[in-house]
Amino acid sequence: MNKSESKYFNTALRMNEALIALLEKKDLEYIPVKEICHQAGVNRSTFYLHYETIADLVNETLEMINQRFLSYFPQQEEEVLENMGTREREDLVLVTREYLLPYLRFIRDNKKVYWAAFRNPGSMQTHTRYGELKQHILSPILERFDIPAAHRPYYMAYYVEGIIAIVKEWLRQDCADEVEMIAGIIESCVRPSHRNDEK
Known part of the structure; x- marks a missing residue:
């Protein structure tokens, strides 16, 4: 990374962190560009060198948060994708505590950002965030x-909307x-x- 790329990256990171800090105090619709810049x-x-709209910044911020989350268990994710075609059908269930607990902890720790994404799904293109899950995991399982x-x-x-509905209700609480x-x-x-099997 050269000096100009490093400067660009650091400025973008500062704006990502500024948005997260502001979302802890107020809803997205009340955050102007001026306030993000000040923060x-x-x-x-x-x-405006980096983004056309606040929605662009939000998308980048969410992507940064998603990358942080995925970095917690990259090996498991690779193993899941590699073994999808050879695993037994009864093992093709990804809604387990192994995957849910880090996912839910991350949402809890970044709830303002996730809540903003749920409240502004159109401008923040929330639906695209589940594209990879659907294409690389759910579709092969269903096949x-x-x-x-x-x-x-x-x-x-x-499948996806049901889990999102539970998460939204949790965020409301x-x-x-x-x-x-x-x-x-x-x-x-x-x-x-699964519940009946444990009894």
Whole structure:
């Protein structure tokens, strides 16, 4: 990375962190570019060198947060993708505590950003964030279960939107309930037989 790239990256990182700090105090719709610039210690022209709109900054910030999250367990993610075609069908369940607990902890620790994303799904393109999950994980699983290709988008919508609905409700409660409780609820909704097996 050369000096100009490093400077560009550092400025972008400062604006990402400024947005996160502001989201801890107020909702996205009440945060003007001027306030982001003041928090980041840059001028408006610098902001517009990097982004066209606040929505662009939000997308970059969410991507940064997603990358931080994914860096927690990159090996497991690679193993899941590599072994998708050879695993037993009964093992093709990714809604387990192994995956849910870090995911939910990360949401809890970054709840203002996630809440902003849920409240502004259009401008923040929230739907695109689940594209990789659907393409690389859910679709191959459904194919292994012989679900017709025309039916798969409906199955995936039900699966993803159901988990998102639980997370949204948890955010409405300011993530007051324990991560383990929410993970258990998601597991029992997605895998109802799992609960019965443990009794």
